[in-house]
Amino acid sequence: MQQEITELLPGLRRFAYSLTGSMADADDLLQNTVERLLTRAMPGDVDLTKWAFRICRNVWIDECRARKVRREAAEQPELSDGLVTNGEHQTTKEIEWNRVESAMSRLPEDQRQIISLVAIQGMPYKMVAEILEVPKGTVMSRLARARAALSHALSPTTLRTDS
Template sequence: MKEEITELLPRLRRFAYSLTGSLSDADDLLQNTVERLLTRDMPDDADLTKWAFRVCRNVWIDECRARKVRRDAAEHPELTDGQVINGEHQTTKEIEWHRVDAAMAKLPQDQRQIISLVAIQGMPYKIVAEILEVPKGTVMSRLARARAALSEALTPATMRTDS
């Protein structure tokens, strides 16, 4: 079986490269694939070539999932053990939240309610109209005015004078 795997290596490497788009990632994927091929028992009814490519694909899927978990942990340090991974990014995010909060506070209450229900809570216009007991068109026009007001409040003064 080791000889057959050795013959498959160039094809597996090309496949790994097609999955990853990077030579170094492809080499890592190929190494992990070969390791699994050598340490796991091949199913009795499996064709080695098909099984090897399936293992390679599955190893890549596992790697993509692991990368997503690591990326999410880096982007949302509040979900980790309380460690701040990127203090500058966190500080910038907090400043932006404060700017948005301040801009939201300046909106009239009817617009603030609409933007909260539609943009923050993700509710459909029809449901928001029912909650606030106003026509759907009123929801849409208040939302448009609220978005325009927020955009104006959040756009730096230097950019507003250039237009």
Template structure:
């Protein structure tokens, strides 16, 4: 199992980055994912790849929830003794890559997840449906909407207009 995990690590890291938008955060999500993969028992009927990506997605959802709690604590100083330090988001040196990343970030999370799994990771629609626990038809429609929206964002945005 460790060898299988090692083989899918680059793909998991790219997926974590597509979710977080930050290499530092992606590495944290990846580390937590690998820890869970190694310490928890894999379901008997699961394939390691889709299961690992599902675990990664769940780790990210947990992190988002934790961030929300920390943000609320920071807004209410009576609940927190310290300040919440916000991380910096790394920027890409390639202008085109930066444009795509920014456009991807503007997509709704459900579309961003699907386009990352299909276009970046190369999973089939069926595998994505299994990872996200949705129907294959839903994967196909969200992917079509994500591609169209991404195309429009990239057409409308020049490097100067994207932050």
């Protein structure tokens, strides 16, 4: 079955792209589709090709629904547990997030990966070292350099000199 799935990948990828309109989203959709193909038992009376494309479509529908729910929750205060959104506070948060995102994008890839895994995902250094296949000390030094670069990029004095 794995050989048959491998042969279906180019067609599934094109299909995923036609659904998403984005290569990055298509690759994510393809990965989720293949994961389901490999972890779920295929019904005995179904053609693998039809089943694979159906799974791809269903995964995409699930993702669209999840995005819609997240978007509505963000746009409708009544869906946010009764919390009222302060427009000025929300705008300030968005500006700060954009600054952080911009500073993160200027980091070298190796530092960005590590700060994302440690600071955003909350993974321990040892796990990050195993994932990236580098020594734990390398994780710590790259993280320190990334934090320093972000701190510098986000400091108030940098804002005045960059303006």
